[in-house]
Amino acid sequence: MGATAAIAGLGITDMGRVFGRTVSDFAGEAIALALEDAGLQARDLDGLLINGNQSEEMAPSLQFALGLVDLRLLNTMSAFGSSAATMLQYAAHAIESGQANAVACVYADAPLAAGESISQSGYSGKRLSARGLAGLRFAYGDYGPANSMYALALRRHMHLFGTNHDQLGTIAIGQREWARMNPRAQMKKPMTLEDYHASRWVVEPLHLFDCCVVSNGAVAVIVTSAERARDLRQPPVYLRGFGQCAPGDPGRTERDPAVHTGAGKSGQLALAQAGIGLSDVDVLELYDCYTYTVLVTLEDYGFCEKGEGGAFVADGKLAPGGSLPCNTGGGQLSSFYMWGFTPLSEGVIQARGQGGERQVGKHDHVLVSGNGGTLNFHSTTILSKHDG
Amino acid sequence: MTTTTAPAKRVPVPDEASAPFFDGALHGELMLLRCRACATYQSPIAYIGVPLRARCVTCFSGELEWAPSSGNATLYSFVLMHQLYDEAFAAEIPYNIAVVETEEGVRLTSQVVDCPNERLDIGMPLEVTFERMSDAVAVPKFRPRA
Numbered sequence: 001m002g003a004t005a006a007i008a009g010l011g012i013t014d015m016g017r018v019f020g021r022t023v024s025d026f027a028g029e030a031i032a033l034a035l036e037d038a039g040l041q042a043r044d045l046d047g048l049l050i051n052g053n054q055s056e057e058m059a060p061s062l063q064f065a066l067g068l069v070d071l072r073l074l075n076t077m078s079a080f081g082s083s084a085a086t087m088l089q090y091a092a093h094a095i096e097s098g099q100a101n102a103v104a105c106v107y108a109d110a111p112l113a114a115g116e117s118i119s120q121s122g123y124s125g126k127r128l129s130a131r132g133l134a135g136l137r138f139a140y141g142d143y144g145p146a147n148s149m150y151a152l153a154l155r156r157h158m159h160l161f162g163t164n165h166d167q168l169g170t171i172a173i174g175q176r177e178w179a180r181m182n183p184r185a186q187m188k189k190p191m192t193l194e195d196y197h198a199s200r201w202v203v204e205p206l207h208l209f210d211c212c213v214v215s216n217g218a219v220a221v222i223v224t225s226a227e228r229a230r231d232l233r234q235p236p237v238y239l240r241g242f243g244q245c246a247p248g249d250p251g252r253t254e255r256d257p258a259v260h261t262g263a264g265k266s267g268q269l270a271l272a273q274a275g276i277g278l279s280d281v282d283v284l285e286l287y288d289c290y291t292y293t294v295l296v297t298l299e300d301y302g303f304c305e306k307g308e309g310g311a312f313v314a315d316g317k318l319a320p321g322g323s324l325p326c327n328t329g330g331g332q333l334s335s336f337y338m339w340g341f342t343p344l345s346e347g348v349i350q351a352r353g354q355g356g357e358r359q360v361g362k363h364d365h366v367l368v369s370g371n372g373g374t375l376n377f378h379s380t381t382i383l384s385k386h387d388g
Numbered sequence: 389m390t391t392t393t394a395p396a397k398r399v400p401v402p403d404e405a406s407a408p409f410f411d412g413a414l415h416g417e418l419m420l421l422r423c424r425a426c427a428t429y430q431s432p433i434a435y436i437g438v439p440l441r442a443r444c445v446t447c448f449s450g451e452l453e454w455a456p457s458s459g460n461a462t463l464y465s466f467v468l469m470h471q472l473y474d475e476a477f478a479a480e481i482p483y484n485i486a487v488v489e490t491e492e493g494v495r496l497t498s499q500v501v502d503c504p505n506e507r508l509d510i511g512m513p514l515e516v517t518f519e520r521m522s523d524a525v526a527v528p529k530f531r532p533r534a
Contacts, residue, residue, distance in 0.1 A: 119471055119472065119473050120473075124473050125473075126473065126474070130398055130399070130400055130401050131400075131401045131403050131406075132400070132401070132402070132403045132405060132406040132440070133400070133406050133409060133440065134400075135398070135399070135400025135401055136400050136497070136498075136527055137497070138397065138398035138399070138400065138474075139397060139398070139399065139400055139519075139521060139527040140485055140497065140498060140499050140527075140529075141397070141469055141473070141474060141476075141477040141480070141483055141485065141499075142469075142485050142497060143469075143471075143473030143474060144471060144473055147471070148467050148469065148485050151467035152465040152466070152467055152485070152487055153465070155465045155466060155467060155510070156464070156465045156510075159465070159510045200470065201468070201470040201482070202470060202471050203467045203468065203469050203470065203471060203485075204467060204468040204469075204470060204482065205467065206467075250431070250445035251430070251431025251445070251494060251495050252428075252431065252445060252493050252494065252495070253464075253489050253493045253494075253495065254493070258465065
């Protein structure tokens with residue numbers, strides 16, 4: 001069974017503290033770059049799937065800003081950080097059924113403003129409503145709620161399994177080493193374990209270097225049929241498998257959502273569709289909003305037992321030269337944070353073999369994860385240079 | 389010479405749906421949503437933007453009512469906030485944010501008071517207490533239970 005859809009183009013704008021541009025402008029540039037990369041024109045697009053985190057511009061009306069006409073597939077999609085895979089899945093199904101030919105999937109965001117700390121941005125939670133029970137967060141000082149919710153999850157994991165900061169630091173350091181080989185990465189200063197430990201607490205037990213680099217910018221990919229992708233400019237990156245799992249959050253004591261994510265079921269679905277097993281995965285591009293996200297995702301995919309993620313990563317196997325190359329562009333921790341389009345974009349680069357200095361030698365199968373909410377929504381995509 | 393006063397903390401604004409919770413808090417009672425059909429207590433504080441359950445998490449009944457909690461809980465997890473987001477909290481940094489598990493099987497985000505951060509310990513027994521923020525609003529917090 002061959003793959004029926006492929007990623008034919010990839011566009012990545014300047015990332016980070018890039019000011020004076022609208023979110024639509026970033027989105028438009030990413031799509032233009034992706035079209036150029038594929039060797040396609042804007043008029044070839046008949047699908048546009050839109051995903052944005054903080055921006056109201058990432059709505060169906062983005063079509064107008066871009067001047068695209070006669071689209072057959074148009075939607076704003078969001079399953080939070082797991083969105084990228086859900087968009088690819090939808091695009092692939094539309095292409096497979098003949099309802100679209102070339103679909104741009106785009107993520108853009110610009111939460112950072114010149115002269116303003118991230119702690120004052122939309123990520124602070126300050127702009128959330130104080131109405132009803134949701135207003136309790138202001139009484140408790142629960143700002144930057146993603147930080148505190150992930151820190152609560154990490155504390156739980158540390159309590160249950162003895163996970164420690166030396167282990168988490170290994171993840172941060174390994175990704176920094178990868179980032180040093182990525183011209184796009186923002187954080188390239190070498191990091192030692194001492195540097196990691198010395199980085200300030202944001203929300204204890206999260207150090208600054210446990211947290212991702214929130215960025216302004218955009219990423220787009222162009223999805224076409226596998227057949228068409230073979231005639232375009234770049235090596236096709238086949239979409240071999242998809243899996244979603246949103247385990248739900250009943251807020252009750254019989255489940256421990258802090259330490260059991262949807263990665264397990266999501267991964268099984270995607271690997272089964274691709275017809276491969278975990279041992280066939282050559283490159284991992286894991287959603288890494290925090291170091292802990294990488295650790296818990298590895299456990300739930302089954303690379304190690306639940307609770308053993310800390311010991312599993314401690315030997316540096318995720319770093320350059322290690323046995324399980326992971327987040328080879330530096331990831332969200334050291335490169336840029338574009339929700340699921342960070343791991344996806346690096347996955348495309350690795351699957352094509354265009355990673356330059358950081359290219360992983362064997363790159364037949366790349367596993368890309370998405371994670372949204374506080375470990376609430378999970379997605380997995382299997383990318384490959386082989387169509388089946 | 390200038391003198392500065394820390395700004396006040398933002399006070400939750402009760403709305404129609406949450407009024408029983410805030411009325412209970414003013415009178416020293418922790419109110420939780422409970423299913424009329426199967427008596428399962430629901431976590432009232434869930435994900436961002438979804439403050440109240442619409443359906444029972446166990447039986448999917450839409451008949452939820454407010455019912456008092458014993459107020460007894462244990463500490464499920466906690467963090468210490470070092471980042472300053474709101475000047476009203478400047479003097480308290482690092483302050484704790486905690487998730488507690490109530491006896492009814494519900495997890496709530498709150499804070500632990502009357503306990504130094506060094507003494508916070510997952511599993512420790514807690515009981516509810518209420519902090520008055522204004523004439524109209526009190527919020528539940530938790531303190532160590534003997």
